[in-house]
Amino acid sequence: MSKKLTKREEDYSKWYNELVVKADMAESSGVRGMMVIKPYGYAIWEKMQAELDRMFKETGHENAYFPLLIPKSYFSKEASHVDGFAKECAVVTHYRLKTTDDGKKIVVDEKAKLEEELIIRPTSETIIWDSYRKWIQSYRDLPLLINQWANVVRWEMRTRLFLRTAEFLWQEGHTAHETKEEAIEETKKMQGVYADFAENFMAMPVVKGYKSESERFAGALETYTIEALMQDGKALQAGTSHFLGQNFAKAFDVKFTTRKGKQDYVWATSWGASTRLMGALVMTHSDDKGLVLPPRLAPIQLVIVPIHRNDEQLDAINTKVDKMLKELRSRGVSVKYDKRTTYKPGWKFAEYELKGVPLRIAIGPRDLENNTVELARRDTLTKEII
Amino acid sequence: MSKKLTKREEDYSKWYNELVVKADMAESSGVRGMMVIKPYGYAIWEKMQAELDRMFKETGHENAYFPLLIPKSYFSKEASHVDGFAKECAVVTHYRLKTTDDGKKIVVDEKAKLEEELIIRPTSETIIWDSYRKWIQSYRDLPLLINQWANVVRWEMRTRLFLRTAEFLWQEGHTAHETKEEAIEETKKMQGVYADFAENFMAMPVVKGYKSESERFAGALETYTIEALMQDGKALQAGTSHFLGQNFAKAFDVKFTTRKGKQDYVWATSWGASTRLMGALVMTHSDDKGLVLPPRLAPIQLVIVPIHRNDEQLDAINTKVDKMLKELRSRGVSVKYDKRTTYKPGWKFAEYELKGVPLRIAIGPRDLENNTVELARRDTLTKEII
Numbered sequence: 001m002s003k004k005l006t007k008r009e010e011d012y013s014k015w016y017n018e019l020v021v022k023a024d025m026a027e028s029s030g031v032r033g034m035m036v037i038k039p040y041g042y043a044i045w046e047k048m049q050a051e052l053d054r055m056f057k058e059t060g061h062e063n064a065y066f067p068l069l070i071p072k073s074y075f076s077k078e079a080s081h082v083d084g085f086a087k088e089c090a091v092v093t094h095y096r097l098k099t100t101d102d103g104k105k106i107v108v109d110e111k112a113k114l115e116e117e118l119i120i121r122p123t124s125e126t127i128i129w130d131s132y133r134k135w136i137q138s139y140r141d142l143p144l145l146i147n148q149w150a151n152v153v154r155w156e157m158r159t160r161l162f163l164r165t166a167e168f169l170w171q172e173g174h175t176a177h178e179t180k181e182e183a184i185e186e187t188k189k190m191q192g193v194y195a196d197f198a199e200n201f202m203a204m205p206v207v208k209g210y211k212s213e214s215e216r217f218a219g220a221l222e223t224y225t226i227e228a229l230m231q232d233g234k235a236l237q238a239g240t241s242h243f244l245g246q247n248f249a250k251a252f253d254v255k256f257t258t259r260k261g262k263q264d265y266v267w268a269t270s271w272g273a274s275t276r277l278m279g280a281l282v283m284t285h286s287d288d289k290g291l292v293l294p295p296r297l298a299p300i301q302l303v304i305v306p307i308h309r310n311d312e313q314l315d316a317i318n319t320k321v322d323k324m325l326k327e328l329r330s331r332g333v334s335v336k337y338d339k340r341t342t343y344k345p346g347w348k349f350a351e352y353e354l355k356g357v358p359l360r361i362a363i364g365p366r367d368l369e370n371n372t373v374e375l376a377r378r379d380t381l382t383k384e385i386i
Numbered sequence: 387m388s389k390k391l392t393k394r395e396e397d398y399s400k401w402y403n404e405l406v407v408k409a410d411m412a413e414s415s416g417v418r419g420m421m422v423i424k425p426y427g428y429a430i431w432e433k434m435q436a437e438l439d440r441m442f443k444e445t446g447h448e449n450a451y452f453p454l455l456i457p458k459s460y461f462s463k464e465a466s467h468v469d470g471f472a473k474e475c476a477v478v479t480h481y482r483l484k485t486t487d488d489g490k491k492i493v494v495d496e497k498a499k500l501e502e503e504l505i506i507r508p509t510s511e512t513i514i515w516d517s518y519r520k521w522i523q524s525y526r527d528l529p530l531l532i533n534q535w536a537n538v539v540r541w542e543m544r545t546r547l548f549l550r551t552a553e554f555l556w557q558e559g560h561t562a563h564e565t566k567e568e569a570i571e572e573t574k575k576m577q578g579v580y581a582d583f584a585e586n587f588m589a590m591p592v593v594k595g596y597k598s599e600s601e602r603f604a605g606a607l608e609t610y611t612i613e614a615l616m617q618d619g620k621a622l623q624a625g626t627s628h629f630l631g632q633n634f635a636k637a638f639d640v641k642f643t644t645r646k647g648k649q650d651y652v653w654a655t656s657w658g659a660s661t662r663l664m665g666a667l668v669m670t671h672s673d674d675k676g677l678v679l680p681p682r683l684a685p686i687q688l689v690i691v692p693i694h695r696n697d698e699q700l701d702a703i704n705t706k707v708d709k710m711l712k713e714l715r716s717r718g719v720s721v722k723y724d725k726r727t728t729y730k731p732g733w734k735f736a737e738y739e740l741k742g743v744p745l746r747i748a749i750g751p752r753d754l755e756n757n758t759v760e761l762a763r764r765d766t767l768t769k770e771i772i
Contacts, residue, residue: 029516030457031455031457034453035453036450036453036517037450037451039448043448043449063428064422064423065428065555067415067417067420067553068537068553069417069476069539069553071416072483072492072494075483075492076492086482086483086484086492087483087484088482089481089482089483090478091479091482091494092506093480094476095477096473096475096477097468097472098472098473099472106458106461106472108477108479117494118417120454120478120506127416127417130415131415140728151454151536151537153454153455155482167453167454
């Protein structure tokens with residue numbers, strides 16, 4: 001098979017990159033540092049997204065959507081925030097292209113220069129707090145618990161599929177509270193949600209921690225993280241939750257009338273997890289044969305491969321399998337029957353191992369006679385006849 | 387109540403804008419032509435998205451994700467395509483900001499100029515077909531049926547909330563086929579999916595049509611649309627499906643080995659529907675009192691308002707309603723009990739009429755005695771005691 005993987009002990013980093021590409025999760029695009037998330041990878045991300053979204057809604061958060069582009073002036077209102085992001089900003093300066101006078105080239109139309117440059121959001125605190133000023137007047141409007149699913153751009157110099165890309169998909173929660181204590185409680189609650197998600201849904205053990213002053217999010221007073229341990233012994237940041245104090249409320253003048261009738265600035269948090277989780281998933285569970293997907297994240301939970309020498313045998317297997325498919329699907333199992341005759345069973349076995357399908361059933365003529373199947377587990381690589 | 391709406395017959399366009407803002411669906415942001423979709427509006431969009439996504443998957447499509455930014459050179463590979471979009475492109479020219487030498491201002495770092503400008507996708511045909519070249523070799527790889535949920539930017543001069551905004555959310559399907567006939571069939575199938583969705587899910591009658599040559603999508607051979615009739619007698623385009631012929635395959639050199647062993651260019655379609663559907667929804671169903679939401683799209687399907695003069699009465703109503711809530715929620719009804727004492731019942735009635743909640747129950751002390759409630763329908767504005 002041509003999809004031979006580099007072994008982890010040979011070159012862990014090369015193994016990772018090859019696996020992401022060969023398992024059809026993602027690939028590099030023609031745009032520097034930006035990836036294409038292929039259907040197999042995107043289906044895993046959709047499952048993560050659905051579960052996280054459910055958890056956010058259960059904890060009282062609502063989704064909204066804020067603009068992709070942020071005026072430069074907003075961005076510089078919070079000093080440490082702009083310091084942290086200025087070096088990695090994609091800047092929109094013009095809004096039109098035109099054909100050159102000789103009709104041969106497409107160029108930027110210099111007449112369509114923006115008065116103020118716009119930044120593609122590297123994160124959305126500034127544009128969101130600019131709205132919150134309009135949304136928050138009184139303690140009755142608090143807490144304000146909003147989440148956004150979005151794409152962001154950070155112009156990274158060294159990129160790696162999923163782990164560090166110039167564009168990534170993520171969710172960013174942005175909340176506003178009456179008191180410091182309530183905001184800190186929210187920050188820790190969301191760190192807890194991330195830890196639960198990682199451990200119970202991704203089967204990925206994590207350590208809850210917080211960042212030193214120099215590593216904190218730009219604009220935060222405290223940054224809590226969950227860190228997952230990768231097979232190469234390194235820790236990977238898999239979600240962060242920031243206590244922002246009153247920094248953004250002061251920068252964007254978001255005041256509220258307190259229960260005592262006074263004016264005060266609101267207290268803020270933000271928290272995010274991204275497609276980087278896909279990289280963490282790969283590095284936590286996979287082996288030299290390919291991905292290993294936890295059943296709750298697998299686009300295909302079970303694959304069935306027929307073993308046959310002729311059409312007659314295949315027909316008999318098809319009849320048997322069609323019954324199995326109906327029953328399995330009615331139980332909510334995501335099952336694929338790969339009866340393509342253009343590939344041999346051995347090739348298919350390797351393919352689904354590479355893609356991390358949790359369970360594989362092989363079924364041949366002898367199985368039909370004995371009313372058995374061969375069941376193989378991807379995680380332990382064990383087989384049994386049942 | 388301060389949220390008084392302009393009447394439709396007075397000024398339809400003003401009525402529309404006011405309603406979108408007052409019903410808390412969306413508002414303008416500080417960025418020219420870009421809106422903030424507020425939680426109430428976003429919850430409606432999420433329901434649309436979930437249903438459309440289900441319909442796309444049922445018809446065999448898979449989701450993927452392609453980069454936000456497109457090199458200028460890709461964009462100009464298909465001549466009529468670039469002609470159609472050049473005038474409304476947001477152009478990224480730099481990737482870094484810096485502080486001026488005197489430390490007082492944040493400016494674009496001229497040293498961080500991109501060699502080739504990047505365009506924020508106004509649509510993704512070019513970047514997607516650049517990937518398809520790698521994904522498609524043989525007829526066995528076809529049809530390729532991909533959809534993407536994404537944000538796009540088109541620098542519109544005159545914008546209106548939902549109907550025409552510089553950034554909007556949408557889905558764009560991009561498919562590749564062996565034959566012209568199959569591609570045309572796909573184009574019509576997706577026009578049909580949009581029509582089904584509009585009529586059966588949004589309760590919005592539409593007419594299927596196609597565009598004249600001058601109105602076609604830039605790069606398409608044929609553009610099919612669904613058009614919905616608004617209350618002011620105007621038609622609104624609510625979804626388009628394009629037969630692209632071999633234009634993009636030729637521009638991006640996407641050839642495949644046919645069943646007969648020859649090389650040929652693949653046949654393409656693309657189709658999209660956007661947050662403009664939200665505008666269509668407002669204009670189809672609403673009246674001078676506010677939104678009217680079809681039950682399947684309503685974030686709140688039923689609201690319950692207590693009518694009381696003192697705390698004792700409210701307590702008794704609460705006990706009764708808590709039982710009702712449990713039963714209604716267990717049946718999957720999205721129900722809200724608004725027992726806030728900071729607002730009077732009349733204010734609440736107007737508020738939920740404005741927001742288009744399909745059903746309202748009012749319950750007072752006499753209802754407790756008689757074991758009745760007052761049920762009001764939003765669409766017909768009729769009330770009955772049940």
